[in-house]
Amino acid sequence: MNSYAFHVLRVGIAITFIWIGVLIFQDPVGWAGFIRPWAADILFVSPEKAIIGTAVLDILVGVLLLVDFLTFWASLLASLHLVAVLAVSGIDAITVRDIGLLAGALALVISLKNDIFFQK
Numbered sequence: 001m002n003s004y005a006f007h008v009l010r011v012g013i014a015i016t017f018i019w020i021g022v023l024i025f026q027d028p029v030g031w032a033g034f035i036r037p038w039a040a041d042i043l044f045v046s047p048e049k050a051i052i053g054t055a056v057l058d059i060l061v062g063v064l065l066l067v068d069f070l071t072f073w074a075s076l077l078a079s080l081h082l083v084a085v086l087a088v089s090g091i092d093a094i095t096v097r098d099i100g101l102l103a104g105a106l107a108l109v110i111s112l113k114n115d116i117f118f119q120k
Helices: 003-026 028-032 037-041 047-066 071-089 096-117
Strands: none
Touching: 003 028, 003 047, 003 071, 003 096, 028 047, 037 071, 047 071, 071 096
16 A cells, blocks of 8 residues: 555544544443444443443544554554444444445555564
8 A cells, every 4th residue: 555545544544433432422322322232231331331441442543543653453453343343233324334444444454464574
């Protein structure tokens, strides 16, 4: 991936994660409603507390991506997080955008994997 495309993708995903984290903090009860009942039943905490934890994770991932620090690991965490989001909320007209975010996060992981595992 060329340098400009990489940075545009990294910053765009970072802003999205930070923004979502802030939105979750503003209405954790509303966002907890996206958790399917079967997933809520297996949580160790209330759905509202779980979604607040999600907001913290989203903001952490977003900040790491924004400042370009531990970018491979932040991208990998973002990818795994988005897979979990799709699993517990299902795929519908609202969450279908998460597939695009997942593809972008995976593109970052793939573009960075050689830097992590095959350093010269």
